[in-house]
Every structure is written in C-alpha cells, then in structure tokens.
Amino acid sequence: MRLDFPPKYTETIGSIKIHSLQKIYEIDSGNVVNSNNQRNNNTSTIAFDNRKLSKKCTKMAVVIPVKNEKLSLLEGVLSGIPNECLIIIVSNSQRTPVDRYAMEVEMVKQFSQFSNKRISIIHQRDPNLSRIFHKLNYTSILDQHSQVRRGKAEGMVIGILLAKMQEKEYVGFIDSDNYFPGAVNEYVKIFASGFAMSQSRMSNIRICWRSKPKVANNKVYFPRWGRVSEHSNKYLNDLISYITGYETDIITTGNAGEHALSMSLAENMQFASGYSVEPYELINILENFGGIIKESSRLHKDSVEIFQIETRNPHFHEDKGNDHIIGMLQESLSAINNSKICNTDITRDIKNHLLVLEQKTNQTSSRTGAISNNHLMDPIKTISMDKFNELVIDSPKLLHQFNASEI
Amino acid sequence: MRLDFPPKYTETIGSIKIHSLQKIYEIDSGNVVNSNNQRNNNTSTIAFDNRKLSKKCTKMAVVIPVKNEKLSLLEGVLSGIPNECLIIIVSNSQRTPVDRYAMEVEMVKQFSQFSNKRISIIHQRDPNLSRIFHKLNYTSILDQHSQVRRGKAEGMVIGILLAKMQEKEYVGFIDSDNYFPGAVNEYVKIFASGFAMSQSRMSNIRICWRSKPKVANNKVYFPRWGRVSEHSNKYLNDLISYITGYETDIITTGNAGEHALSMSLAENMQFASGYSVEPYELINILENFGGIIKESSRLHKDSVEIFQIETRNPHFHEDKGNDHIIGMLQESLSAINNSKICNTDITRDIKNHLLVLEQKTNQTSSRTGAISNNHLMDPIKTISMDKFNELVIDSPKLLHQFNASEI
Secondary structure (H helix, E strand, C coil): CEEECCCCCEEEECCEEEECCECEEECCCCCCCCHHHHHHCCCCEEECCHHHHHHHHHCEEEEEEECCCCHHHHHHHHHHCCCCCEEEEEECCCCCCCCHHHHHHHHHHHHHHHHCCCEEEEECCCHHHHHHHHHCCCHHHECCCCCECCCHHHHHHHHHHHHHHCCCCEEEECCCCECCHHHHHHHHHHHHHHHHHCCCCEEEEEEECCCCCEEECCEEECCCCCCCHHHHHHHHHHHHHHHHCCCCCCCCCCCCCCEEEEHHHHCCCCEECHHHHHHHHHHHHHHHHCCCCCCCCCCCCCCEEEEEEECCCCCCECCCCCHHHHHHHHHHHHHHHCCCCCCHHHHHHHHHHHHHHHHHHHHHCCCCCCCCCCCEECCHHHCCHHHHHHHHHHCCCCEEEECHHHC | CEEECCCCCEEEECCEEEECCECEEECCCCCCCCHHHHHHCCCCEEECCHHHHHHHHHCEEEEEEECCCCHHHHHHHHHHCCCCCEEEEEECCCCCCCCHHHHHHHHHHHHHHHHCCCEEEEECCCHHHHHHHHHCCCHHHECCCCCECCCHHHHHHHHHHHHHHCCCCEEEECCCCECCHHHHHHHHHHHHHHHHHCCCCEEEEEEECCCCCEEECCEEECCCCCCCHHHHHHHHHHHHHHHHCCCCCCCCCCCCCCEEEEHHHHCCCCEECHHHHHHHHHHHHHHHHCCCCCCCCCCCCCCEEEEEEECCCCCCECCCCCHHHHHHHHHHHHHHHCCCCCCHHHHHHHHHHHHHHHHHHHHHCCCCCCCCCCCEECCHHHCCHHHHHHHHHHCCCCEEEECHHHC
C-alpha cells in the first residue's frame, strides 16, 4: 500500500496530532518494496509492502458487530480479511422466533473450517456475559435490567475486551454489510499502514470513503459524502477551529464507520452508545488528551496520533433505508454538543440544527427520544483481564472460537 | 488466496484439461501460509500466500485495453494492480477533436511518478505501429487501409506482443471500467493462483464473476449471470457434451472479460476480433489441442490447462447501455457456430437463435453486419521478436514507458 506521507498538514491540540487526509496511490505495493524503488521515488509518498503489513495484521483483531445481517454478506466480509488477523464477531442478532445467532455460529464454523481463519463469535445479549460484567462491576454497559444494552457501541466494547484478552495490540472495526470483500481487505491494509506510520503507542486510524454509491433515477451515482458526515464534520471542524483559533477543515472522518485503535488508546477511552460512537471517539480523545479541560489530569506525555485515510474502493453496503438518518444525525450532533469542550457559539448553532431536526422527526415521527440515549461506557482499563478471562472460560457456551489453537 | 483444490471435476479433451469452477474462501491468506496451517486443514482447498503470488506477479504483464474511458476510472484500475506486475495499456481512444489518448498518457505519467508502477502505454491506431506490422508481414491485424483494426481483440494481441517483448511469462487482461480497485486486485491474484496451480506450461485462467450488480426499480440487484454468458455457456457446453458424449455444464466462463494466458499458449493462439474474442479463445484451444480435427497437426505432448475461478467481489463496471448486447451475443454465437468442430445439431440450434436475434436487430436496428466482422488473427509466434523490438525502438514516440528502468 502506497500513500501520501508525510500528511500534508497536522493540527496539534495538547498531546493530540490530527493529520490531514492521506490518499492512496496503490493498494498493493507487492511483497517487498526495495529501497531502490522507495528512494527513486519522490519523497511525498511511502509504501508498505505486504510483508510489513502482515506483521501488523498478526497483532490486530478485527471486530465485526453484526445484527441480523444476511449470512452471505457476512461471509463475504470474512473472506476479505487477511488471514493473520484475529476476527471477533459480536452479534446482536435475534434469538427468537428464528435463532439467527445460531445460524451465524453455524456459518462461521463451516467457513472457518475451509478458510483456516481464526474467528471468535459471541452474542452480546448472552445472560452469561451480563453476569460477568456484573461481577466485574463494569455496569456502564448494562441496562436497567442488568443486561448488556443492544447498541453497536456496546458490541465494539465487547470486541475490544476480547481482543485485549487475546493480547492483540490493535483493534479495527468493520461493518458486516459490505458487498465488496476487496474493499474490506483495503480497510484492514489501511489500518495496518496507519499503525505502521504512527510514532506513538496511541493511535486512531479513521477511514474516509472515496465515495458511497447511491441509486437514483435507476442509475448509480458516486457522491463524495454521506448525509450525516457532512454535518458532523462541519461541527467538529468548528470545534477545532475554536480551540486553535484558526479555521480548519481537517476533519473528514467524523462518522467513519470503519476505524481502528491501538489497544493502549482503546482501553483508556470512554465510548458513547448509539449512532454517536464514531464522532464521540474524536470528542473523547480531545477531552482526555487535548489539555483543554483543566481538571483533566490525563494529559499524557505520550501523544495520540489520528490518521485519516481515503480508500480507493467506493463504500457499497446494504441499503438500510432512510429512517435512521435523522436519528443518526441527532445523536452525532448531541455527542458534540454535550461535550464540556464545546463552546457557546457552536452550541447555539448545533441547538438550532437539532431544533430543525426535531421538527422533522415530529413530522415524520420516524424516531423519538433518540438523543436521550446518550450513554457513556467507562474505559475498559478498569476491568481486570485475568478475572475477565477466567470468567469467560468458566462460561463454556459463551464464546465460540474456531482455529483458536493456532494463534 | 485460498480456493478449492483440486477442482471438483475435469473434462479431458485431447491434450486439454478443462477444470470445473473453483470457489475462493479468502482473498488474502497472509504473507506466509505455514505448513502447519496447510496440513491441519482438510485437503479440499489450497492456499497461496502473498509471497508466492508475488513471485508469479513479477513474471506477469497486465494488459488493459482502453477506449475513451473516464480517466478517474482507469486510474482506479491501475491503483488495484499489484506493484510487481508490468502494466500495458493499449488505447483505442479518440485523437481528434479532443486528444483523449494524450490525456491518458499525461495521467499515466503523473500517476506512475507517485505510485512507482511500471506502465507502458501505446495507441493501437498509431501509424508507426501499422507500419511495423506491415514490415513484419503480420497483416491479419490490419484493415483494408493497412491500419490496425479498432477492436479490443487487436489491442489484446498488441498487449501480448509487448509483454513478450519484455519477456513476461504470463499475460492477464483486465477491463478499464471497473469501479472497484479491490476487485481488480482480486483478479490479478486469481491469475497468479491459477498459474501457480497449473502443471502445464500452457494455461488459461478464466474468471467467473460472483455477480454483476444491476440497477432496476431504483434498487441494486446482484444477478448471477450476464445476459450473453448464459447463452454462450450453453452452446459451449453443448459442443463439449457432443465431443465427449456426456452432457456437461462445465463451462461457466464463456464470455469472461477478465482472463489470463501463459505466454507459451498465447503466442500459439489465433484471436478473433470483436465481441467473440473470449468465447473464441476456448474454441481455438479446442481446435488446436483437442485432437478433434484430423488435419490439425498441432496436437502437442504438452497439455493445456483451463482454470475457471469464481471471484469473491461482484463485478461492478461502467454501464454502457444495452445496445451492444445483441451484437455481442450474435458475434459470440457465430464464433462457436463457424468452428469446424461444431456439429450439425448445435449448428441448427445456434442458427435458429441467430435468426431470432437477426429479427430483433432489424426491429431495433441497433446494429447490422455484426456477424461479418469475424476476423481471425494469426498466432504472434510467427513474428520475429528481435525485429519487432528493434522496430519499436526505432519509433521513439510509439511506446511510452514509465519506471521502465526498474524492471
């Protein structure tokens, strides 16, 4: 994989370096980039060969949150992930009347037999798992019935925990509804390249889709931005402009569904539930490492590096309709608005925007109460891994692991 | 890349082995498939690691025929090809009033600078090239004005020649209008895996798309077969059933636009111009190596292996409309029908089918005279490579080569 390097510019906020968008010139730089090849080239790009990326992949877990996805789509996603990665599927699929989770386990079992991939699969609503979190006093992931909440973010946190349990240094998130295994493969290679570029133990790799095909008038179009990203990016940039005093458009990945974290960073972060998980990731890093909030004692010596990388492949996923768009935007904007680092000017703009959305919601009555659903989950660092590991092993039916012995 | 191996069954016709469709289980088996991993697995699949595929790629040229393609689409295709491959672009784009070929050369120049890819580009209608073919007495590629004909097949033959000139052992063909660089990357890895599986010097790797997205009623569908493939596959299977005496459905890649040939096979083949180039490839192999035509003295000791491999990625390409579909089917069926190995029963069926198509053509008057355009080009083995090389070097503006010194 060859991409822009160094990034064209970087915003530094406290211990955080946010790098501007980097483009990819080739997704496959071959097995060995010889130094001759590297040197002859101008110095504005860097290439990582498959050997180098492979080393990063052996330290990486790829977490796939799943909810009632078509099995063939999920299988396609699995087929695109490099063999070296540990795959962790966290399912929130229905158990009754049809046990879709059992179907997923069956498919994964069969597929892992043929593909020799290392795959773990767990159901996030398994009562055994809730019981474990209860015992560990990690209650911020539980609902009022002491069950793990249903959100995608909750699935991500479970995925991070299972990755840490299996001693992975990096964890990447990939959606289960991608039609192109080749695009999935690119995402993982981008994650690996990002971690290879990072000078810091703590890094966040965020993917910017080149385009997102849409069907209209019986034709396929390739618009640049999603309808939610456009607005979250704007307000996140407003926020950073306010902090630095210089107007910026550096953020292009506010709602990046595909992103990765080094474990050192992931275990220190709070995650927001619901649709705001991706923009809140940025907000939480700013809160914890930006040196903006005086009382925050967590300004580290280590810096946090945020890379934003544009894919070569379009992002072509299952069309889930428009109902979730307004809710998604509401939650994303609320996550920005609710932060202590958000100043009054931006707050006013966002509140006005939210009022307009509120009216739309009432008109279409597609969603209500989306905003109230803004839970924060504690950093998983507080969980004793030995104990978690022990408790998971004590619940033999909780976690299915295929080809695990070869790790 | 891990795929079915050995193939489920094989039809043997004379010196030819046609293998049944092989499916892919993972597109990226990592950098090193350790023998442990390989052994533990059941024996119905084989994995080729990136190290192995890379070795095959260094011996491969990827030929991309181009005709007035959007530059951004073409650039995307280039970005998906592994760095080790030599890329050969054969353009048939317009020169006036806008010189699109000059735009392509400019884009390739800039792109190759950033990507460090080895790219050659040539225009197939360049008068210098026609002159060279005239001097070499290779006139089957020329039209009545002693100019190279406009077809894609002519571009392919030029690509094979340039690959041979640069001593490549394998040559693959990829269309320039693919929206997904990740899918292009998969094609090349399939070619490399096919050549790695082959026991013979002479092999043909044919790609079967998993699906081909179509837009209808403002939704995207993923049908399994193209409208032309369905029919060509049927008649090719009828032909093979007739030859072997057993009904078969082994052919699934009659119109495979993406395919590859070992040079030992490519240089011995005749190519048909127009839309029939892909199905005729199979017919020509049957004619030359099937031992069916008594007078054919070319029954070799070496066998020819034909692999058919199903992609994991859908094939999502630029929609060129429906006008060419009937013409494409007419030419494909004629190529099968005109062969000396085609028996009367099948001839009758195809002729009836062609009559129906003829009526449709007259009704829509979208195309006429498509069938008459069924030229055959002589095997390029007849061309002296030393002389060809010399003549190309003597025409300094004919062939643009970027990063060539690093070959």
